[in-house]
Amino acid sequence: MADEKYTLQHNKPECIGCGACAAVAPEFWVMNDSDNKSDIIDCKNLENGWEEKEIEEKDFVKNKDAAESCPVNVIHIVKKENNEKII
Numbered sequence: 001m002a003d004e005k006y007t008l009q010h011n012k013p014e015c016i017g018c019g020a021c022a023a024v025a026p027e028f029w030v031m032n033d034s035d036n037k038s039d040i041i042d043c044k045n046l047e048n049g050w051e052e053k054e055i056e057e058k059d060f061v062k063n064k065d066a067a068e069s070c071p072v073n074v075i076h077i078v079k080k081e082n083n084e085k086i087i
């Protein structure tokens, strides 16, 4: 478990811009004034509008908290090793 890596995912098209993720985990999430939705900081932008970022074990809990705070469940975390969806 020591070096588990995860992919943090944001289904941005479905984000309602409530701000919860940026309040819970401001190291990873920021509100975007231009579209009133959140962004993962330093993420990869996918063609379908989703955002992705690789995170490490130490960053897991904060982002899981952010995902659990999202009222429309558009934040997901997937284990890199086997694509297991955690949330």
Ligand code: SF4
Residues within 6 Å of the ligand: 010, 014, 015, 016, 017, 018, 019, 020, 021, 022, 037, 038, 069, 070, 071, 072, 073, 074, 075
């Ligand atoms: S908590 Fe969810 S809906 Fe709210 S800004 Fe973050 S990703 Fe968007």
